[in-house]
Amino acid sequence: MLEYLPEPIRRLIPGGEATPLIPVVRLSGVIGQVSRFRGGLSLSAVAPLLKKAFSVKAAPAVVLIVDSPGGSPVQSHLIYKRIRALAAEKEKRVIVFVEDVCASGGYMIACAGDEIVVDPASIVGSIGVVSAGFGFVEALRKLGVERRVYTSGESKVILDPFQPEKPEDVARLKAIQEEVHDHFIDIVRERRGDLLAKDNSEIFSGMFWSGKRAVTLGLADRTGDLRAVLREKYGEKVRLKLFSSERSFLMRRGSGMASALGASLADSVLTEIEERAARNRYRL
Numbered sequence: 001m002l003e004y005l006p007e008p009i010r011r012l013i014p015g016g017e018a019t020p021l022i023p024v025v026r027l028s029g030v031i032g033q034v035s036r037f038r039g040g041l042s043l044s045a046v047a048p049l050l051k052k053a054f055s056v057k058a059a060p061a062v063v064l065i066v067d068s069p070g071g072s073p074v075q076s077h078l079i080y081k082r083i084r085a086l087a088a089e090k091e092k093r094v095i096v097f098v099e100d101v102c103a104s105g106g107y108m109i110a111c112a113g114d115e116i117v118v119d120p121a122s123i124v125g126s127i128g129v130v131s132a133g134f135g136f137v138e139a140l141r142k143l144g145v146e147r148r149v150y151t152s153g154e155s156k157v158i159l160d161p162f163q164p165e166k167p168e169d170v171a172r173l174k175a176i177q178e179e180v181h182d183h184f185i186d187i188v189r190e191r192r193g194d195l196l197a198k199d200n201s202e203i204f205s206g207m208f209w210s211g212k213r214a215v216t217l218g219l220a221d222r223t224g225d226l227r228a229v230l231r232e233k234y235g236e237k238v239r240l241k242l243f244s245s246e247r248s249f250l251m252r253r254g255s256g257m258a259s260a261l262g263a264s265l266a267d268s269v270l271t272e273i274e275e276r277a278a279r280n281r282y283r284l
Helices: 007-012 043-054 073-090 105-110 137-143 167-195 201-205 211-217 226-234 249-263 265-280
Strands: 021-028 061-068 093-103 115-118 123-125 208-210 239-243
Touching: 021 043, 021 226, 043 073, 043 239, 061 073, 061 105, 061 226, 073 093, 073 105, 073 167, 093 105, 093 226, 105 123, 105 167, 115 211, 123 211, 167 201, 208 211, 226 239
Parallel strands: 021 061, 021 239, 061 093, 093 115, 093 123
Antiparallel strands: 123 208
């Protein structure tokens, strides 16, 4: 419990010499609701961890480990704002360490850091907005299936995958995407500022790069690994305290929830496939 005591008091206790304690929060996975039985990164899921980490009074900084291919732009922004709010309230420096991938919404969260450290082989960037789906019009026609939809608003079934695509519907979607993209760009420019490469038009194209290249572009500050960087900053005796979420309710209930676990098996498999597909876009 010594780490929770003020520094002057710790020094008066035998064995309580200054040994910096750095809270670490791991943010990994797809952002947003992944499935019925499994939530991805969301504000409700990470807020308690962030609160605990930033509440360690003696800590000079809070470390975030980010490994995410992106997801919900709303949840990405909410997490980003909560991190910045806590950093200001608790007067803590935020250091982000990127592992395999920090793309799209994952990079938005990383922008909450005062410093972004990457591995040379990390994948960083993808500052853009995407919407994807399928069209089943021809399939229904070949199967002889008639689609019947009744609405009280002419735009209620906009971009319905079972109806022919309309140019005006696509234009509407693209306009919304542009608004969200502009907001993302504003965040990056605000947080990275003059660090961004002067010729930075490509940065906001949705392209992604290696960690080494991301440093050159100003999207990250340096390459390195967590322990080496923290020892360099806070000394060889620096200690890390990981704040992680508890096991899910189903897992805590054990064998009594066996039937529920069985019911969620197919859902879990599909979730794993979807997350792997999201990561495979970056060839990881």
